Amino acid sequence: MQLLKSPLNYTGNKFRILPQIQPYFPKKIDTMVDLFCGGATVGLNTECKKIIFIDNDKYVIGLLRFLAKSKFETLLTELEKLITFYELSYSAKYGYSLYKSQIRDFNFNNGLKDYNAKGYYKLRDDYNALKNKHTDIANKMLYLLMVYAFNNDMRFSHTGMFNLPVGKTDLNKNNIEKLKAYIDRLQNIDADFICADFTSTKAREIIKSADFVYMDPPYLIMNAVYNEAGKWNEQKEYELLRLMNYFLENNKKFVLSNVLEKQGRRNEPLFYWTTTMQEKIKIIDINYNYRSSSYNKKNRNAQEREVIIIPED
Template sequence: MQTDTKYIKSCLNYTGGKHKLLKQIVPLFPQNINNFVDLFCGGANVAINVNAKGSIYCIDKQREVIRLFNTLKKTSSNEVFNTIESIIENYDLTNTHKYGYAKYGCDSSSGLSSYNKERYKKLRDDYNNRAQDSTYYDLVFYVLTVFGFNNQIRFNKKGHFNIPVGKRDFNEKVQLNLTHFMEAIKVKNIKFFCVDFREMELNLTKGDFLYADPPYLISTATYNEQNGWTEKEENDLLEFLDQLNANGVHFALSNVLEHKGSENTILKKWAKKYNVNVLDYNYNNSNYQIKQKGSKTTEVLITNY
């Protein structure tokens, strides 16, 4: 099932973000949702495009992302944009939206990395060496993601942001995404929490709905390095979802059963109890057949309804 609905895009270009799959995922959700939980929310692409009668809870362990979202929710749009502009100006980063590419001796094809490289590293160092968190540094983090390579988010073992400089800056498209995202989270009853899914204190009941998009056990991304997601986490999550099912709470789980020659045997065995829908990059839905081996990546939505 697909729709022509215009979906809002997150202000963060999160690896594994579900914006491109929303037209397949959201129509498969229940029609009437009391409270909605976006577990492992990442860039919150799903949460900002779902309607619920009660609250929308965004849960993620990435503290910096949750801090940013709370800052964007509570801070006026004018203050957010003024602070971002001042950060860009103070560190002499490019502002092609205002001045174009020629001012910096760059063009759109080669990108802005050569001009921004040392300036970006100074901003990144100042962020990593900050004495404490603040609204200002939440927006510095956002600027780092905008000017960083492929807009990725990654922290090393010391907790330092370590993505290198990228080719783009705070251009018109990025600004529009940020504007629309802020409008959505200010209007909707969204609450952002930084917590491990095993330590959540949400008492979900019948009529509530939980969507889970965890790190994928058989694929690697910047958010899942340093053994961030192992078979233990996988089994703990599946047990948690089984408990929701036993309590009459509907859930949907995004994951991959097969990826580049590997298969998630734990998930395949568990999924036999539930309904499995294939989500492919041609945006076609079909019922999953266990014998299907055609695609390199078999991305699925598993539901208990």
């Protein structure tokens, strides 16, 4: 299977290390749960009869679900209408140089930022003014916001306002290819998108019915948007460990991704759990050499121990 990139540019996505994780997945999977799915990269690239994506971020789940049910050509036409309405650049169609030549800012590092600033902030204001952010039009606007935003990311304030500044890029060929590949794949698989906390009864019922669970929670010792404001803390980590105890007691197959150590900090609850469970689990170190060279260097300098944890056969 050719590996697909998520249409969502997701911090901490597992695309680069998929070849190291997947050999530890069961050879035959009926129902898989991609728990803490984020941009859905892992489930998207796993062969199974049914895949259930779970994340507690309603915007992420809403957007993934919306894109999955969209028809590519229709969606693209509608995105183009919005691009025209907000007078944004569209390098996939008209080329990058057309816009670059119109910018007075000579700093090449700023990309298309100046060209798109006015339209982007208007789009952002209109999106933030929407009463219901879960309609089709809201999702189309959100997709475009992400594509034109700083770092192509998605970030909301506590009051639900999209709050990233304008970025340097636009709807380019790369984004369109990712969108098309995602829609094509989702139309050929049986997938559900569930917005739920992993501790909720809803998530627990789904997890219980699956025969394989891949888990990529926020990492206790790292900073990411989804760990902000104490969203992920030691209490959540202990809940996760309880869930893995349940898996071990019930012979449920699972793979957990995590970072055990970084720059002298250690995920103590997880580390302690691994020592008490050492006969029942295996820890596999992720090899940084698989990563791109810049990432590689960054990780080595950061003395990071990224691992996957699986049940002992």
